[in-house]
Amino acid sequence: MKHRLSASGIARARKCQFWVRGDAVWPEREPSREAAFGTAIHEAIAKTIESGERVEPDADAVDDLDADRLQRTFDRWAEWWPTARGELRWQAEKPVAWNVRTGEARWLPKAEHRDYGTLDDYEIPGTIDALANDGERVYIIDWKSGRQSVEAPDTNPQLGHNGAAAAAALRLDEAEVAYIKIGEDAIYRPEPATVDAITSTLLRDELRSIIDRAPTSKPEPGPWCQFCPMRGACPATESHVAEVIDAAAIVRRHPVSLDIRNNDQAAFTLTAIDGVEAFLSELKKRVREYADKHGGILLADGTVWSKSEVRTERPDLSVDGALQALYALGLIEAIESKTTWAAIKRAGGKDGEKAAREKLKAIGAVKASTAPRYEAREVKTRKAG
Ligand code: SF4
Secondary structure (H helix, E strand, O other), X not given: OOEOOOHHHHHHHOOOOHHHEOOOOOOOOOOOHHHHHHHHHHHHHHHHHHHOOOOOOOHHHOOHHHHHHHHHHHHHXXXXXXXXXXXXXXXXXEEEXXXXXXXXXXXXXXXXXXXXXXXXXXXXXXXXXXXXXXOOEEEEEXXXXXXXXXXXXXXXXXXHXXXXXXXXXXXXXXXXXXXXXXXXXXXXXXOOEEEOHXXXXXXXXXXXXXXXXXXXXXXXXXXXXXXXXXXXXXXXXXXXHHHHHHHOOOOOOXXXXXXXXXXXXXXXXXXXXXXHHHHHHHHHHHHHHHHHHHOOEEOOOOOEEOOOOOOOOOOOOOOOOHHHHHHHOOOXXXXXXXXXXXXXXXXXXXXXXXXXXXXXXXXXXXXXXXXXXXXXXXXXXXXXX
């Protein structure tokens, strides 16, 4: 594979091509809270469009703090969509690959986690959130639920790619592209833009040149690194981490590097990680204090990083009458029952826990799972026999 570029990364690839190289290593990482939120809202919208019936978002897919925001955001979209969809037949989550050498495009099979499978060297994939066509032009919508600012449709390269690719796949002359920002309180819909033959050719030339430059490119750090999939393993950000570690006055006997070569270096790194984590935790605290004191921190994309109070409300079933109220409303299926060994021990003491373990095991009501854990253990030595 010559490159790792997809439509959502084009804006960053204009600034730095290092992460796009075919041999670039993107470290595994947990999806951020905001990414989990985006996935949950996209899934609910896609299912609603595809089924024609309202499909509620999965609150379990997000942090407790975001569950209310997720529902409110989805409610806002669900109220608005019937007034906006018109007579067109919409499809959701359509993966497409645009070959920027030939100009051809093809639909890709839907896959989990936007895994686009095997692509040609000059194919750039993208997923279109919502798509419809009237036989003359194709209409593309991208849902935005995050808090960061979004480039306007007429210069937005992700929309440009998706519009050009869909028009090519459907053999139409042009696409109307738009993004819809879905907030908890309002829907924002900027003026859509048209992707025609001229804009599509210009973008195609630029993308081909990005792919050709990627293999020999160098890291170009900047504000765009914030969401780069390579940032945990990029030499540029690694050197920033090393600077932070220096600032923490950690005495280094071994070079701090992602390239762990021997036991000494691995053992030292393990020890240093504690110090670095403590330092970073203090650093985060101080950045928050700075933000609180100065009314927020202005970021390069024009957004302000600041504190907001998030209030969450949850049903409290320990209150007398709460269960009965749900039962009377026919909502008893919404109640999930869960417990832990610790809760059983609190209720019945050690003997109660022991009895519960034996009883539940005997009736097959104990679920077991295995997860990897790293910890220091004494080395077992064989007794001389
Ligand atoms: S972290 Fe920044 S410098 Fe490194 S590859 Fe990503 S965008 Fe480029």
